[in-house]
Amino acid sequence: MNKNIKSDVEEKTKRRSVQSNKNTFYHKPEVIFISTFPPKVCGIATYCQDLIQSLKLQFRESFSITTCPMETEDEHYQYEADPAYRLNTSDAISYLELADKINKNNRIQLVMLQHEFGFFNETQDGLLLFLQNLQKDLIITFHTVLPKPDPELKEKVKEISRFVKSIIVMTGISADILTNDYDISSDKIKVIPHGTHLLPFIDKISLKKKYGLKDKKVLSTFGLLGAGKNIETTLEALPEIVSQNPDVMFLIIGKTHPGIIKYEGEKYRDFLQDTIKRLHLEKHTYFINQYLPLNELLDYLQLTNIYLFTSKDRNQAVSGTFSYAISCGCPIISTPIPHALEVLNEDLGIIIDFEAPEQLAAAVNTLLKNETAQEKLRSNSLEKMAPTAWENSSISHALLFQQYNKDKMILHYTFPIINLSHIKNMTTDFGMIQFSKINKPDINSGYTLDDNARALIVACRHYEVSRDESDLSLISTYLNVIRFCQQPDGSFLNYVNQDKKFAQQNYETNLEDSNGRAIWALGYLLSIKAILPQLFSDEAESIIEKSLPSIDKIHSTRAMAFIIKGLHYQNSENNIPLLKKLANRLVKMYQHEKHKDWHWFESYLTYGNSVLPEALLCAWITTQDEMYKQVANESFKFLLSKTFSKGGIKVISNKGWLQKETINSPEPIGGEQPIDVAYTILTLSTFYKVFKDEKYLQMMRNAFSWFLGKNHLHQIIYNPATGGCYDGLEEKNINLNQGAESTVSYLMARLCFPK
Numbered sequence: 001m002n003k004n005i006k007s008d009v010e011e012k013t014k015r016r017s018v019q020s021n022k023n024t025f026y027h028k029p030e031v032i033f034i035s036t037f038p039p040k041v042c043g044i045a046t047y048c049q050d051l052i053q054s055l056k057l058q059f060r061e062s063f064s065i066t067t068c069p070m071e072t073e074d075e076h077y078q079y080e081a082d083p084a085y086r087l088n089t090s091d092a093i094s095y096l097e098l099a100d101k102i103n104k105n106n107r108i109q110l111v112m113l114q115h116e117f118g119f120f121n122e123t124q125d126g127l128l129l130f131l132q133n134l135q136k137d138l139i140i141t142f143h144t145v146l147p148k149p150d151p152e153l154k155e156k157v158k159e160i161s162r163f164v165k166s167i168i169v170m171t172g173i174s175a176d177i178l179t180n181d182y183d184i185s186s187d188k189i190k191v192i193p194h195g196t197h198l199l200p201f202i203d204k205i206s207l208k209k210k211y212g213l214k215d216k217k218v219l220s221t222f223g224l225l226g227a228g229k230n231i232e233t234t235l236e237a238l239p240e241i242v243s244q245n246p247d248v249m250f251l252i253i254g255k256t257h258p259g260i261i262k263y264e265g266e267k268y269r270d271f272l273q274d275t276i277k278r279l280h281l282e283k284h285t286y287f288i289n290q291y292l293p294l295n296e297l298l299d300y301l302q303l304t305n306i307y308l309f310t311s312k313d314r315n316q317a318v319s320g321t322f323s324y325a326i327s328c329g330c331p332i333i334s335t336p337i338p339h340a341l342e343v344l345n346e347d348l349g350i351i352i353d354f355e356a357p358e359q360l361a362a363a364v365n366t367l368l369k370n371e372t373a374q375e376k377l378r379s380n381s382l383e384k385m386a387p388t389a390w391e392n393s394s395i396s397h398a399l400l401f402q403q404y405n406k407d408k409m410i411l412h413y414t415f416p417i418i419n420l421s422h423i424k425n426m427t428t429d430f431g432m433i434q435f436s437k438i439n440k441p442d443i444n445s446g447y448t449l450d451d452n453a454r455a456l457i458v459a460c461r462h463y464e465v466s467r468d469e470s471d472l473s474l475i476s477t478y479l480n481v482i483r484f485c486q487q488p489d490g491s492f493l494n495y496v497n498q499d500k501k502f503a504q505q506n507y508e509t510n511l512e513d514s515n516g517r518a519i520w521a522l523g524y525l526l527s528i529k530a531i532l533p534q535l536f537s538d539e540a541e542s543i544i545e546k547s548l549p550s551i552d553k554i555h556s557t558r559a560m561a562f563i564i565k566g567l568h569y570q571n572s573e574n575n576i577p578l579l580k581k582l583a584n585r586l587v588k589m590y591q592h593e594k595h596k597d598w599h600w601f602e603s604y605l606t607y608g609n610s611v612l613p614e615a616l617l618c619a620w621i622t623t624q625d626e627m628y629k630q631v632a633n634e635s636f637k638f639l640l641s642k643t644f645s646k647g648g649i650k651v652i653s654n655k656g657w658l659q660k661e662t663i664n665s666p667e668p669i670g671g672e673q674p675i676d677v678a679y680t681i682l683t684l685s686t687f688y689k690v691f692k693d694e695k696y697l698q699m700m701r702n703a704f705s706w707f708l709g710k711n712h713l714h715q716i717i718y719n720p721a722t723g724g725c726y727d728g729l730e731e732k733n734i735n736l737n738q739g740a741e742s743t744v745s746y747l748m749a750r751l752c753f754p755k
Contacts, residue, residue: 029408030064032085066085069087141168161188198391211299218249220252220308256268288300326343336351395714435737447497448495456475456525490547492511523569568619590631606657610684614683617686620632649680
């Protein structure tokens with residue numbers, strides 16, 4: 001996107017933002033969360049803090065969030081911000097006062113209540129009084145769902161359900177229990193799994209060294225300590241484990257539960273320490289008696305070889321500690337609580353019986369001697385848990401909020417900051433690696449001209465808006481790849497293996513599109529030559545000049561479009577005849593295929609479609625030939641009619657291209673690629689510059705939200721933890737690999753918008 005487009009978009013977005021800010025204070029709906037919160041040491045407090053933080057990051061323009069801490073008479077916590085609401089769960093009057101205060105606040109549209117039976121034991125009917133007097137829509141999250149309830153418990157839960165719009169549970173098993181054991185309608189139940197943290201790839205070896213665990217095989221467990229954790233099962237298993245793995249270290253991470261400290265002191269911890277002495281395990285166990293900061297806790301989990309979950313609570317519906325561990329890619333050995341039974345299978349972990357040290361020892365020894373199995377479990381765990389990332393959890397919550405506030409709550413997906421971390425991780429001293437396994441660069445996949453050409457555009461565009469000096473090194477690297485791939489006749493090869501040699505694939509594949517992308521990238525570099533070192537522009541001019549004889553022979557539709565864009569950006573009078581020659585070929589193709597229901601250049605819509613109308617619009621900008629503008633406008637309007645709806649963008653699926661003869665057939669679900677969404681955004685930005693039509697700017701934002709969760713799975717495609725972009729949106733899952741094409745495509749799209 002050139003400077004004029006950038007300034008147009010920035011100015012329009014700025015005006016919209018100013019207007020939005022004027023109205024926000026008065027009109028943005030408010031959601032109040034009633035829960036425990038840090039600094040209270042409580043799993044639900046941490047859960048709610050993580051959820052609210054994610055909601056604020058992703059939907060800050062959509063609604064505001066207010067918190068109402070729950071405290072007993074004996075609790076008095078200092079919070080980061082002094083809350084306007086508090087609930088004293090020991091005082092029935094406090095429940096009535098809170099309901100009245102919420103009712104009187106017209107900004108509050110929705111109440112979110114985190115429920116655990118123990119929270120409400122100090123007053124007999126306090127919660128019921130609150131529910132009876134609250135006049136706002138209420139959603140309740142049940143953190144515990146007990147099976148086979150007695151009549152009194154069943155009636156209590158059913159009574160609660162009568163006052164709420166929706167009940168959130170975290171497992172399908174809990175949902176089934178509510179339906180079958182409590183006779184609650186499934187229509188009222190929403191399953192939103194416990195959130196998990198997305199993390200960048202960090203090498204276990206370096207982490208172990210950082211924490212003094214070099215050369216150790218690390219087993220770990222964490223959480224607030226109490227007898228229910230049943231950590232003695234692991235201790236009883238350790239002698240057998242140590243006999244085969246003398247380098248094992250078992251980490252017991254976490255403080256004793258404050259409620260247990262209050263009544264029992266450190267009785268359970270003392271019992272564990274006595275067991276360690278009895279079994280002579282002092283050199284193989286280590287207590288971390290702290291409530292660790294999140295980043296440090298996640299470090300410990302990422303360096304863990306096997307995570308052990310040995311709870312003996314048969315009815316524990318869900319475990320935040322379990323979720324944290326699996327999101328860190330830990331292979332898990334667990335007792336069969338409902339959460340574990342729902343998540344784990346033979347490809348994700350191992351289930352053992354309650355209080356079964358012999359089974360635990362056998363399972364640990366089997367895994368420790370098989371590093372391949374550990375790595376497979378890690379990879380499978382990350383894939384399994386990606387949909388439960390806090391970002392996706394917050395999308396599910398926001399959609400539920402909107403369901404009860406359709407007239408007052410419009411979801412605006414907040415754009416993430418621009419982050420080049422993954423593109424830099426994928427770039428060696430030679431160039432950008434083609435593929436990654438999850439977010440770990442796969443050097444065995446080698447390099448392509450395609451990826452490095454697109455990466456050059458990203459680096460140039462980022463330097464244009466940031467003047468970040470480190471971009472110059474990236475620009476030099478990617479430019480060198482293009483020079484490396486150019487052959488003596490001026491054409492380009494595309495595939496380079498890890499040894500920096502041209503792969504056989506070059507001689508088995510049509511390379512015209514790759515040649516076109518190279519010219520596009522070189523032209524874009526030349527469009528900002530005024531701010532770049534002259535050696536870059538001299539090099540780009542030289543490569544283009546050498547390529548001209550081979551360019552003239554290209555007839556691939558998209559290759560011609562890429563070249564037109566590159567020559568347009570180059571802005572050289574000498575090359576305008578070639579630009580017109582290629583543009584005329586596209587026009588003739590369009591005229592040949594066009595009929596009343598089909599306004600396109602080919603008899604099908606495949607990949608990268610939007611580059612064709614954009615190229616002709618670029619040709620019009622350069623030449624002022626009205627024919628180019630007319631065809632660009634007609635064809636893009638047709639394409640948008642096939643890819644946009646009220647629900648957002650849905651690009652043409654690679655599972656079944658859209659054929660001229662079957663235009664009215666049902667479209668396949670899935671098979672959507674980031675590159676197609678990105679190219680659409682690039683084209684919309686060019687059309688916005690030319691036609692000054694507000695709808696194009698709105699469609700740009702709408703299309704970009706596809707990366708942020710506005711798609712048929714309601715899951716993020718962009719990974720904010722790594723700066724990478726997932727490789728595709730399928731029918732039922734996201735392809736979690738974060739390769740070069742998807743990441744640079746995302747960044748191309750993101751750089752179309754102001755910071």
